[in-house]
Amino acid sequence: MKEFDVAIIGGGINGCGIARDAAGRGLSVLLIEQGDLASGTSSYSSKMIHGGIRYLEHYDFRLVRESLHERELLLKNAPHLVRPMRFVIPHVASMRPAWMMKIGIRLYDFLAGRSVLPKSRVLDLADDPAGAPLRASGGAGFEYSDCVADDARLVIANAIDAQERGADIRTKTRLVSARRVGQRWELVLAEGVKRETLHARALVNAAGPWAGSVIETIVKGAAPVNVRLVKGSHIVYPRLYTHDRAYVLQNNDGRIIFAIPFGEKYTLIGTTDVEIAGDPGHATASAEEIQYLCRLAEHFFKTAVEPSRVVWTFAGVRPLIDDGKGSASSATREYKIVADGSYGEAPLLSLIGGKLTAYRAMSEDVVNKLGHWLAMRAAWTANEPLPGGDLGARGFDGLLADLARDHAYLPAATARRIAHAYGRRVMNMLGDAKKIEDLGVRLAGDLHARELAYLREHEWAKTADDVLFRRTKLGVGASQIEIDAVKTALAA
Ligand SMILES: Cc1cc2nc3c(=O)[nH]c(=O)nc-3n(C[C@H](O)[C@H](O)[C@H](O)COP(=O)(O)OP(=O)(O)OC[C@H]3O[C@@H](n4cnc5c(N)ncnc54)[C@H](O)[C@@H]3O)c2cc1C
Numbered sequence: 210m211k212e213f214d215v216a217i218i219g220g221g222i223n224g225c226g227i228a229r230d231a232a233g234r235g236l237s238v239l240l241i242e243q244g245d246l247a248s249g250t251s252s253y254s255s256k257m258i259h260g261g262i263r264y265l266e267h268y269d270f271r272l273v274r275e276s277l278h279e280r281e282l283l284l285k286n287a288p289h290l291v292r293p294m295r296f297v298i299p300h301v302a303s304m305r306p307a308w309m310m311k312i313g314i315r316l317y318d319f320l321a322g323r324s325v326l327p328k329s330r331v332l333d334l335a336d337d338p339a340g341a342p343l344r345a346s347g348g349a350g351f352e353y354s355d356c357v358a359d360d361a362r363l364v365i366a367n368a369i370d371a372q373e374r375g376a377d378i379r380t381k382t383r384l385v386s387a388r389r390v391g392q393r394w395e396l397v398l399a400e401g402v403k404r405e406t407l408h409a410r411a412l413v414n415a416a417g418p419w420a421g422s423v424i425e426t427i428v429k430g431a432a433p434v435n436v437r438l439v440k441g442s443h444i445v446y447p448r449l450y451t452h453d454r455a456y457v458l459q460n461n462d463g464r465i466i467f468a469i470p471f472g473e474k475y476t477l478i479g480t481t482d483v484e485i486a487g488d489p490g491h492a493t494a495s496a497e498e499i500q501y502l503c504r505l506a507e508h509f510f511k512t513a514v515e516p517s518r519v520v521w522t523f524a525g526v527r528p529l530i531d532d533g534k535g536s537a538s539s540a541t542r543e544y545k546i547v548a549d550g551s552y553g554e555a556p557l558l559s560l561i562g563g564k565l566t567a568y569r570a571m572s573e574d575v576v577n578k579l580g581h582w583l584a585m586r587a588a589w590t591a592n593e594p595l596p597g598g599d600l601g602a603r604g605f606d607g608l609l610a611d612l613a614r615d616h617a618y619l620p621a622a623t624a625r626r627i628a629h630a631y632g633r634r635v636m637n638m639l640g641d642a643k644k645i646e647d648l649g650v651r652l653a654g655d656l657h658a659r660e661l662a663y664l665r666e667h668e669w670a671k672t673a674d675d676v677l678f679r680r681t682k683l684g685v686g687a688s689q690i691e692i693d694a695v696k697t698a699l700a701a
Pocket of ligand 1: 221223249
């Protein structure tokens with residue numbers, strides 16, 4: 210029977226980050242994901258790689274500083290996936306006074322240390338183009354730097370690297386039972402009707418919002434972990450404005466929502482915060498949440514924002530540490546590693562809470578803790594590019610220039626999309642193509658048969674959703690004919 214050093218439950222950002230880190234330290238790693246990689250919370254985030262300016266309100270300075278440090282590392286190691294973005298906060302009466310807001314953005318700059326991103330500034334929204342799309346003309350605005358990322362592709366990049374360093378990545382495979390047998394975990398995996406039993410010396414529960422239910426129903430005999438489930442919904446709307454900055458908008462009820470450029474054609478608006486119970490896999494944006502987000506956006510922007518024009522919605526479920534206090538939006542974004550198992554027993558580590566932004570540091574922390582049981586090499590991920598992220602001194606623009614030279618037949622928007630998606634590895638995906646026809650039949654948007662084949666072969670893509678909503682976002686606004694074309698191509 211196969212035996213691994215460590216088995217990881219969950220192929221979200223944390224499971225894949227842990228798999229990458231552990232495999233790179235010489236451990237034999239198994240990752241088990243019941244659906245597609247990133248099919249849980251990790252493709253339904255607001256896609257910000259950020260310190261979290263609003264956590265300054267809660268005096269969470271350590272969390273903010275650590276997240277800002279991770280932001281810098283991600284910018285360096287995955288420059289194709291993580292992009293700088295300027296965020297504008299229009300000042301409204303329900304906020305702290307302007308002088309205090311100014312101190313807040315300066316503090317954010319300070320906590321970022323020697324960031325490569327530009328510093329914050331105060332805007333006069335009567336003059337600045339950021340004021341133009343807003344209903345309230347004029348007033349102060351506060352602009353600061355953060356980043357946005359393709360969350361699902363960040364997960365895939367970690368999984369690819371983990372696999373290349375020897376990890377066994379199983380998608381569409383569910384862990385159905387785990388029990389301690391001697392000093393090992395005996396694990397039963399289900400892939401469709403197929404069952405397989407494997408052993409691991411350590412088990413990591415990175416099941417995100419399922420972390421509590423995995424312990425209750427699958428892992429026999431482990432102490433329970435308390436997870437608080439909070440749903441956050443987003444809407445994707447035809448672009449509300451033409452410039453390339455994002456907004457932080459505060460409602461009269463004190464809640465904050467973000468409006469962020471999404472692809473070339475859309476604005477992403479979110480989120481809500483709704484406590485839920487039950488299976489997090491069934492979370493969707495309710496009609497009330499869509500209505501709420503539209504109303505709030507319309508309150509700030511001159512454009513009418515109507516539920517009937519929303520092109521896509523999605524909802525993610527935050528697995529927050531249940532500290533039994535506060536509202537969902539004020540609950541901490543810290544994380545906790547809960548260890549189970551007494552001396553001589555095979556360990557179980559459960560990772561609860563946290564942020565997409567901090568996944569690398571959290572993964573490192575989990576693997577460091579495994580060091581109590583397993584011999585391994587030192588931590589290594591802080592300065593190692595993710596697959597495709599080795600863009601060198603010429604950076605992303607250099608990659609675009611290489612694409613324009615070697616694949617001049619590509620439309621500029623396509624070159625930009627695939628350069629963001631694959632980084633330097635876009636050259637592997639395009640292979641020896643010399644003209645657009647060499648990419649095969651066009652299936653959906655600018656997705657051609659060659660890219661689909663690459664996604665199947667190198668990135669575990671199996672269904673149309675895997676391709677259209679996680680590895681690309683070409684499903685947003687796609688026609689049924691295009692979706693069917695991808696399904697037919699995958700069935701061939
Ligand atoms: C609405 C929202 C917005 C957010 N926005 C941001 C943001 O802008 N920036 C930021 O830094 N963070 C953000 N976050 C937080 C961030 O998205 C999460 O911290 C992160 O995605 C959690 O990843 P994870 O790997 O722990 O969980 P998940 O991505 O949910 O992965 C867990 C995986 O476990 C799998 N699984 C469960 N049970 C089993 C089983 N029995 N067998 C096999 N597999 C199993 C699931 O299928 C799932 O894929 C946001 C979260 C939400 C909900």
